[in-house]
Amino acid sequence: MNETLTTADGRPVLRIERRLGHPPEKVWRAVTEPEHLSQWYPFRATRLELRLGGKIRFDDGAGTTLDAIVTELDPQRLFAFSTRAPAEMTRESDDLIRFELRPDGTGCLLVFTHIFDDRYAAASYASGWQVCLDALEAVVDERPVEPSYPVASMHDAYVEKFGLDSGVYSDTVDGWVVRFERQLTQPADRVWALLARESGTEAGTGDPVPSAFTSDKVHAGAVTSVKEPELLEYAWESGGRTAGRVRWELKSGTGHGARLVLTQTGPGDLTAERHTALKAWKRRIARLAEDLRALPRA
CATH class of the missing domain: 3.30.530.20 (START domain)
Structure with missing residues (x-):
């Protein structure tokens, strides 16, 4: 797995690449079908309109919902959406989540991108997404998804890797x-x-x-x-x-x-x-x- 933190238009961009041993069409179902997506994504997808401009609703199961809009869609290859914060939350702009699938032999290369505002949150996001992508891999492998959480050592390793420990x-x-x-x-x-x-x-x-x-x-x-x-x-x-x-x-x-x-x-x-x-x-x-x-x- 390869993780990088860059900047585009003044916003931090987290990029994670992971090779999966399954063709794009199988991974695509795990990324875009609510019953599969909800098994590994941080929130349960209660609504997902798979079309450009389609609406998505996520639910954390504890009373908080998160709305999103499909911003890019190329079946079997590209799926992206921007998340909209609940009214009680404030932030500068919407986050952008992007999944790109590239054929790679008998499997595919997943290129995951998260664009956000809070640079110092990058280690939390990277460690959290690492756990989620582990779960995604279990879903496409048709293995049980074991409950897991980012550990402090994983988080702090990303702090150092991304240079977030410097003043x-x-x-x-x-x-x-x-x-x-x-x-x-x-x-x-x-x-x-x-x-x-x-x-x-x-x-x-x-x-x-x-x-x-x-x-x-x-x-x-x-x-x-x-x-x-x-x-x-x-x-x-x-x-x-x-x-x-x-x-x-x-x-x-x-x-x-x-x-x-x-x-x-x-x-x-x-x-x-x-x-x-x-x-x-x-x-x-x-x-x-x-x-x-x-x-x-x-």
Whole structure:
């Protein structure tokens, strides 16, 4: 299987290629017929009009439905649709899901594409689709589909493969900002509990910063803001003065985990610290991800 993450028109494009030992016409039925599609797709297809512009409705079985429109259709070769979020969800634009079948000897090559907006969700999507395509392969092989879920190690391997573990920096009128955003594999309360347990102390405004919220290159001052399990902010110091702020935020993410957004600000006369921060926080967040992988699945 070959997975890549690229960009088209400013949107992330996840592409997965997988060779299947069956001809396109058999795989086509598994992809387009609701009774087969529902066996391996993340949602059950309750409606599927197989025509250009046809309507599709998916149901998660827990009260949430997802509508889609067929955008491309070439029987036995190409099937694509755009998904429309429920009214209570917000996102910039519809996701596009695309299946292309190419004859390959006695079997076929499946080229699966998912176009979306949230780049930092790519590892969640890739690991989730890997599990789904395993189930698709079982369906066309006429084997039982065993319940399965993406594991944390699979998710984090995609984080590294797609370069989602690297931070970025920007210059502002007040100095610079280093920023990391990473999808984690555990919910916010478990992440916070792990950080608190590692530190051995609780955090309150004005208190020393718990060690787990620091890196080996940051001289932490006092906690300036805390809201468990969502936020911790503190001052960092250089040369005996407050140089900027470090801010940990745990937000809602994709899959079953929290989204970590970590930022560090600094003044224009300490630009060397910017590069130090990028390296130090990458190491720190990688260790956090490793520790989260050791916890039971949420």
